[in-house]
Amino acid sequence: MGEVYGVPGKTFRRQYKKSLSGFKDWPQKPHxxxxxxxxxxxxxxxxxxxxxxxxxxxxxxxxxxxxxxxxxxxxxxxxxxxxxxxxxxxxxxxxxxxxxxxxxxxxxxxxxxxxxxxxxxxxxxxxxRFHVQKLATEALQELRINYRWEAIELENRLLDEAKKKKEPIEIETFENGDTRKQLLARSRYLLYKSREKWMPSQIQRAEILFTEYPDLKKAYGLSDGLRKIYNQNIPKSIAMTKLAHWFRDVETSGFKSFSVLRKTIMNHYSDILNFFDRRSxxxxxxxxxxxxxxxxxxxxxxxxxxxxxxxxxxxxx
The missing domain is CATH 3.30.420 (Nucleotidyltransferase; domain 5)
Known part of the structure; x- marks a missing residue:
């Protein structure tokens, strides 16, 4: 606008702030x-x-x-x-x-x-609901990250041994071309999504991941199970029953992060269940x-x- 009216940009900004905008007389300006x-x-x-x-x-x-x-x-x-x-x-x-x-x-x-x-x-x-689901996803991702650090440590150890023996390094590669370290890094995004939204390459990667790491498959099932409870248009009474079953699955899984999540949900139980009245x-x-x-x-x-x-x-x- 400054160019259209032949006014330098800084001058126009200053005039807008001090005169044109009404900022000077804004009732809430003092506080x-x-x-x-x-x-x-x-x-x-x-x-x-x-x-x-x-x-x-x-x-x-x-x-x-x-x-x-x-x-x-x-x-x-x-x-x-x-x-x-x-x-x-x-x-x-x-x-x-x-x-x-x-x-x-x-x-x-x-x-x-x-x-x-x-x-x-x-x-x-x-x-x-998204704050609750986010905690479930973070619990799942925490497990994946722990396995990834183990994979990085394993690869570093193999590299050190190869250097000492002066032999070529042999890194395990899966059928989709991923190394173990890459498999765990590239699985990040597919674990955020439900199975129905996976692309063909993600389906293949998930099959390998869950075969190699059964705990991740179990943890993904818990995270996805909570998401499915929220996605169903069900009354509060049925939601209570489904959450009770989910709590039982968490207890039998033995995952510490999911146990913390279960306790968190219990501490806010009534306010979380209020979602199922109007799905707000x-x-x-x-x-x-x-x-x-x-x-x-x-x-x-x-x-x-x-x-x-x-x-x-x-x-x-």
Missing amino acids: AEDWILYPENCSCSLSLNEVALSQGELYTVLTSKTAKGRKGSIVAIIKGTQSETVIEQLLKIGRKLRKNVKEITLDMAGSMKLIAKRCFPDAIKVID TNASAESFNAKIKNFRLQFRGVKDRTFFLFRLTKLFA
């Missing part, structure tokens, strides 16, 4: 770096999440699901994730508006649950976080945080 509130955007269904605006500094973001990521999405953006700080600001929203909130989706962080409980007492808390997720909040990151990327970072938040609210508040 924007610490908190901004738009109570009028409060709806019956909200999402609570955290996002890093710049240099890894976290902000707690409360968004409305009704707006579907468009104008009217932002309810609050508050610096930090400490529950007491966030609660103090959210309590500035009128009690009537807060009591009208009937559902709030969030992750398993204790601070988030406390914020939801104190600020929105009548809202049902729903633990986001935190996807809208994650999508909004992606928009913030994309917006930040377009402007090569955040130099003036207050002005960045002002522009963000122009688009989404």
Whole structure:
């Protein structure tokens, strides 16, 4: 636009910020770096999440699901994730508006649950399914990574022995061309997906992997089994039964990481089961976080945080 009107880019940016944008008269400017509130955007269904605006500094973001990521999405953006700080600001929203909130989706962080409980007492808390599934996938990947380090150590030992004997190295290669180390490295992505989404090369790699490492096959079955419970459109009562069977399979597997996951699910059991009432997720909040990151990327970072938040609210508040 600066080129069209014959104005240098820096001059245009400065004029936009100081005069054209309305930033100078923004009512929330004095406290924007610490908190901004738009109570009028409060709806019956909200999402609570955290996002890093710049240099890894976290902000707690409360968004409305009704707006579907468009104008009217932002309810609050508050610096930090400490529950007491966030609660103090959210309590500035009128009690009537807060009591009208009937559902709030969030992750398993204790601070988030406390914020939801104190600020929105009548809202049902729903633990986001993708946070639970992510823990299951991480437990599976941890096992794969441990086996990979063993394979790397084995290959290093064979190389050392070959050097000492001054003989050519013989590295085991499977029928798809992978070495043991490559097999474990290249299996990363197929373990994230369900069997139905595997490509032909991934099917072959998975067959080799599960033959060589039966524990990975068992762990993949546990991770995939949890995903299938979530994917089924079933009532809460049936979900409870299926989770009980899954817990039993975890106990018999003997995998420490999955046992930790089972205990984590038990600690948040009722809020996790609330997903099966309306199948609500935190996807809208994650999508909004992606928009913030994309917006930040377009402007090569955040130099003036207050002005960045002002522009963000122009688009989404």
